[in-house]
Amino acid sequence: MEKLVIRGGHRLSGEVAISGAKNAALPIILGAILAEDDVIIENVPRLQDVETSFELLHQLGIPHTREGEHSYRIRACREHGCVAPYELVKTMRASVLVLGPLLTKCGHAEVSLPGGCAIGARPVDLHIQGLRQMGATIVVENGYIKATTNGRLTGAHLLMDTVSVTGTENLMMAATLAEGVTVIENAAREPEVIDLARFLNTLGADIRNAGTDTIEIHGVERLHGGRYKVMPDRIETGTFLVAALATQGHVRCTDTDPRMLDAVLKKLTEAGAQIERGENWIELRSQGRAKAVNIVTAPHPAFPTDMQAQFTALNSIASGTGFIRETIFENRFMHVPELRRMGAEIDLEGNTAICTGVDRLTGAQVMCTDLRASASLVIAGMVAEGVTEVERIYHIDRGYEEIEHKLGRLGADIERAKMDKSEKDEEI
Numbered sequence: 207m208e209k210l211v212i213r214g215g216h217r218l219s220g221e222v223a224i225s226g227a228k229n230a231a232l233p234i235i236l237g238a239i240l241a242e243d244d245v246i247i248e249n250v251p252r253l254q255d256v257e258t259s260f261e262l263l264h265q266l267g268i269p270h271t272r273e274g275e276h277s278y279r280i281r282a283c284r285e286h287g288c289v290a291p292y293e294l295v296k297t298m299r300a301s302v303l304v305l306g307p308l309l310t311k312c313g314h315a316e317v318s319l320p321g322g323c324a325i326g327a328r329p330v331d332l333h334i335q336g337l338r339q340m341g342a343t344i345v346v347e348n349g350y351i352k353a354t355t356n357g358r359l360t361g362a363h364l365l366m367d368t369v370s371v372t373g374t375e376n377l378m379m380a381a382t383l384a385e386g387v388t389v390i391e392n393a394a395r396e397p398e399v400i401d402l403a404r405f406l407n408t409l410g411a412d413i414r415n416a417g418t419d420t421i422e423i424h425g426v427e428r429l430h431g432g433r434y435k436v437m438p439d440r441i442e443t444g445t446f447l448v449a450a451l452a453t454q455g456h457v458r459c460t461d462t463d464p465r466m467l468d469a470v471l472k473k474l475t476e477a478g479a480q481i482e483r484g485e486n487w488i489e490l491r492s493q494g495r496a497k498a499v500n501i502v503t504a505p506h507p508a509f510p511t512d513m514q515a516q517f518t519a520l521n522s523i524a525s526g527t528g529f530i531r532e533t534i535f536e537n538r539f540m541h542v543p544e545l546r547r548m549g550a551e552i553d554l555e556g557n558t559a560i561c562t563g564v565d566r567l568t569g570a571q572v573m574c575t576d577l578r579a580s581a582s583l584v585i586a587g588m589v590a591e592g593v594t595e596v597e598r599i600y601h602i603d604r605g606y607e608e609i610e611h612k613l614g615r616l617g618a619d620i621e622r623a624k625m626d627k628s629e630k631d632e633e634i
């Protein structure tokens with residue numbers, strides 16, 4: 207077990223290169239199942255979830271080789287396994303994204319139900335409902351989704367009750383090899399959905415209007431190989447920008463795309479930051495202590511839930527009072543008790559956190575509960591007086607590439623350390 211040890215009080219300053227997006231890389235890697243020839247994927251972030259995705263492909267009998275620091279060749283093949291086991295799916299919810307590709311390509315798939323997780327129940331009923339409408343027979347038994355189809359799936363008109371990112375992605379992938387046209391209405395408009403559609407179209411799929419709420423997929427008979435570069439990570443970008451503002455610093459994020467971050471940049475400006483942007487960079491200059499802002503999370507293009515925890519940390523040390531309303535996940539305030547341990551004044555009322563900014567936070571031992579909660583604790587630790595020890599950082603390693611090195615190069619005093627024996631014993 208490892209922890210991050212942070213000595214707070216340093217302003218972040220300098221330039222940081224943004225990695226490829228986790229939430230685009232995962233569906234793209236798993237979507238490579240659909241291809242019948244080799245696929246080369248570039249700008250893949252070095253993350254635990256990426257390792258898990260490749261391990262999942264490996265277990266299915268689909269090998270890969272690393273071609274460079276961030277690029278991989280997936281040796282896709284016609285014949286392979288179609289079971290995604292619990293041991294892997296339980297560690298990464300995105301594993302459910304093998305369901306659509308396996309079913310449409312092989313006519314059969316068995317995928318462990320991902321189960322609940324810290325931020326909410328996160329059911330996959332919409333994925334299952336959509337595949338059934340496309341002609342699949344699906345039973346859920348022994349903890350697995352067992353899906354079969356008699357011949358090809360057939361195109362259908364799918365109306366999603368709720369906007370779901372991976373639901374849209376799973377159904378979009380299933381529809382690429384279905385017979386006829388599939389229309390997904392009330393589809394997710396997240397940039398990662400567009401990136402997946404672009405990737406699949408590079409392999410010969412015919413997906414239209416991704417990025418709008420009505421996606422049209424014209425089924426084709428097969429997908430060939432190809433080469434694709436994953437989009438930059440907008441959430442990693444946003445996290446570094448919040449960290450820069452919280453520490454009253456001056457940071458330029460390069461290798462990113464400001465067009466995907468409108469809602470976040472708007473709130474950073476409202477919080478008092480001066481923002482400049484270019485084609486593929488964003489620079490944030492703090493103008494002093496941040497002002498607390500009000501935030502309501504909602505599907506893209508509104509404010510992303512994956513940036514909520516970081517803004518909760520920012521509001522904690524800002525001037526004034528701001529509320530954070532979480533409308534996507536029912537249990538995404540696990541960082542609040544930990545921030546309180548550092549001196550934050552946050553009241554929770556249902557799905558709303560009301561933050562009254564304090565003059566100073568103090569270092570403490572805190573515990574990560576999920577990926578973005580971890581990021582908020584790291585930000586708070588960099589602002590706090592004294593030493594903060596962030597435990598259970600396996601959560602942060604799921605989604606941030608070399609976070610301590612990137613922050614260290616910007617001037618943070620942060621290091622990864624092994625937990626000692628007595629600390630290990632306390633782990634639940």
Ligand SMILES: CC(=O)N[C@H]1[C@@H](OP(=O)(O)OP(=O)(O)OC[C@H]2O[C@@H](n3ccc(=O)[nH]c3=O)[C@H](O)[C@@H]2O)O[C@H](CO)[C@@H](O)[C@@H]1O
Pocket residue numbers: 229232299300326327328329330331332333368369370371372373398511512534535536
């Ligand atoms: C790997 C990946 O891309 N993860 C992202 C994805 O997660 P993920 O795709 O799992 O999140 P969804 O967009 O599906 O979830 C949105 C809401 O829909 C509900 N729901 C979803 C599916 C379903 O079948 N039934 C149902 O009720 C969920 O419980 C949640 O309340 O989008 C989330 C919302 O932007 C982000 O926080 C995650 O980082």
Ligand SMILES: C=C(OP(=O)(O)O)C(=O)O
Pocket residue numbers: 229298299300512577578605
């Ligand atoms: C919730 C997230 O990821 P996942 O859907 O993989 O759990 C996230 O990236 O913040």
